[in-house]
Amino acid sequence: MLALDPALQPVYDEVVSRNPGDTEFHQAVLEVFESLAPVVAKHPEYADAAIMQRLVEPERQLIFRVPWVDDAGCVQLNRGFRVQFNSALGPFKGGLRFHPSVNVGIIKFLGFEQTFKNALTGMPIGGGKGGADFDPKGKSDAEVMRFCQSYMTELHRHIGEHTDVPAGDIGVGGREIGYLFGQYKRLTNRYESGVLTGKGIGWGGSLVRREATGYGAVFFVDEMLRRHGQSLEGKRVVVSGSGNVALYAIEKAHQLGATVVACSDSGGYVVDARGIDLELLTDIKTVRRGRISQYADERGGAVSYVAGGSIWDVPCYIALPCATQNELDDRGARALASNGAQVVAEGANMPTTPAGVRVLREAGILFAPGKAVNAGGVATSALEMQQNASRDSWSFEHTEQRLAEIMRQIHDRCLETAEEYGVPDDYVAGANIAGVTQVADAMLALGVV
Numbered sequence: 432m433l434a435l436d437p438a439l440q441p442v443y444d445e446v447v448s449r450n451p452g453d454t455e456f457h458q459a460v461l462e463v464f465e466s467l468a469p470v471v472a473k474h475p476e477y478a479d480a481a482i483m484q485r486l487v488e489p490e491r492q493l494i495f496r497v498p499w500v501d502d503a504g505c506v507q508l509n510r511g512f513r514v515q516f517n518s519a520l521g522p523f524k525g526g527l528r529f530h531p532s533v534n535v536g537i538i539k540f541l542g543f544e545q546t547f548k549n550a551l552t553g554m555p556i557g558g559g560k561g562g563a564d565f566d567p568k569g570k571s572d573a574e575v576m577r578f579c580q581s582y583m584t585e586l587h588r589h590i591g592e593h594t595d596v597p598a599g600d601i602g603v604g605g606r607e608i609g610y611l612f613g614q615y616k617r618l619t620n621r622y623e624s625g626v627l628t629g630k631g632i633g634w635g636g637s638l639v640r641r642e643a644t645g646y647g648a649v650f651f652v653d654e655m656l657r658r659h660g661q662s663l664e665g666k667r668v669v670v671s672g673s674g675n676v677a678l679y680a681i682e683k684a685h686q687l688g689a690t691v692v693a694c695s696d697s698g699g700y701v702v703d704a705r706g707i708d709l710e711l712l713t714d715i716k717t718v719r720r721g722r723i724s725q726y727a728d729e730r731g732g733a734v735s736y737v738a739g740g741s742i743w744d745v746p747c748y749i750a751l752p753c754a755t756q757n758e759l760d761d762r763g764a765r766a767l768a769s770n771g772a773q774v775v776a777e778g779a780n781m782p783t784t785p786a787g788v789r790v791l792r793e794a795g796i797l798f799a800p801g802k803a804v805n806a807g808g809v810a811t812s813a814l815e816m817q818q819n820a821s822r823d824s825w826s827f828e829h830t831e832q833r834l835a836e837i838m839r840q841i842h843d844r845c846l847e848t849a850e851e852y853g854v855p856d857d858y859v860a861g862a863n864i865a866g867v868t869q870v871a872d873a874m875l876a877l878g879v880v
């Protein structure tokens with residue numbers, strides 16, 4: 432751990448003591464605070480208004496019971512969450528995660544990150560996050576629907592197009608957003624398209640929203656490479672995960688001339704030197720909701736499947752962690768470095784551990800953080816909100832072009848901010864400082880609220 436600025440250390444200590452056990456939240460706050468010494472020096476007005484103390488305290492945290500009935504007629508119980516972190520820039524905005532590992536600390540870390548990511552997009556959206564410790568894996572569509580209806584029966588009181596606008600995340604895709612929206616509409620008697628994003632194309636969704644996070648991550652990498660006189664053409668890429676972000680990162684990487692040779696799920700990883708067959712992978716993971724091991728069985732040829740193990744052992748030029756938090760540790764980072772990786776860009780939220788980041792930096796690997804790299808998803812959600820508000824729908828090409836422009840702007844803003852604050856080329860510091868100062872300035876303007 433780096434030494435924190437003396438003004439920030441007590442704030443961080445208080446985060447730890449007031450949020451006992453929320454280790455991912457502590458980690459996320461520390462990672463941001465480690466970048467903020469130049470901000471403390473340049474903006475004494477933030478201290479006068481207790482901005483840092485207020486930034487780490489969510490505006491509102493909701494925890495609720497979610498009872499539902501399974502296909503056997505038995506009552507099941509889960510815990511639901513929504514953390515409305517910061518609304519200085521606009522309505523709370525951030526996804527819902529359904530995964531058995533979800534707890535309030537994970538939702539707080541995600542909401543905190545989301546606040547600065549949303550600021551980086553330049554769109555008028557605050558930060559929030561939610562979810563439940565529900566596991567959609569192995570559940571029937573009817574069970575998922577009943578769970579979503581029960582979850583929304585509580586959540587609907589707290590959201591709205593001008594209040595809080597949820598979307599998908601791990602375990603929440605088009606199917607879940609459909610069931611959630613259906614229940615919201617029924618309870619409120621309003622067809623309020625702007626209350627959720629990630630909707631289906633026929634009923635208020637935006638083209639490119641599904642692809643946006645993965646595509647955006649690759650657009651960001653393309654900008655990083657361009658700055659060094661390179662491109663994705665011919666590069667060997669490893670992508671962890673095989674969910675929404677991973678699938679579309681693979682698609683865009685292939686479109687731009689790279690070859691993605693490995694991807695994974697929580698059971699293991701596959702290596703396919705010819706390049707991942709996206710059609711087969713998408714069919715297995717999204718249509719059949721199957722496992723990555725099936726890919727090796729069905730693809731044939733020289734594809735290997737490694738159960739468990741670390742995908743970071745697979746040699747590559749570019750690594751895109753796109754699964755979950757803390758999936759790339761110092762051991763994985765060392766393996767990447769010793770195999771000659773040159774770029775790591777985070778498609779997932781906080782996938783690299785602090786020790787992993789240190790190893791990557793020491794090895795001179797170009798590293799960019801999730802709050803910048805994966806911001807294309809929420810940015811396109813904001814484009815979906817714009818289309819809903821104006822009752823318009825844009826073409827795929829137009830929306831993708833907007834996404835590419837936004838990713839370029841985020842990339843440049845990270846570097847310009849890093850330069851301005853005396854830490855040139857540091858994407859982590861640039862993203863943290865640009866996000867924090869934008870939110871902080873809005874909070875100053877809005878007074879003590």
Ligand code: NAP
Pocket residue numbers: 599600601602603644672673674675676677695696697698753754755756758778779780805806808809
């Ligand atoms: P998803 O569609 O549910 O896919 C998640 C993928 O990660 C799956 O392949 C899953 O494997 C794997 N995974 C999940 N938990 C894991 C664990 N504990 N260990 C190993 N693998 C695990 O979710 P997603 O939307 O792609 O989200 C992936 C990451 O991107 C998350 O960090 C999310 O917060 C972030 N993100 C998503 C969006 C978005 O628009 N969706 C936007 C910004 C950031 P299994 O199927 O085996 O569980």
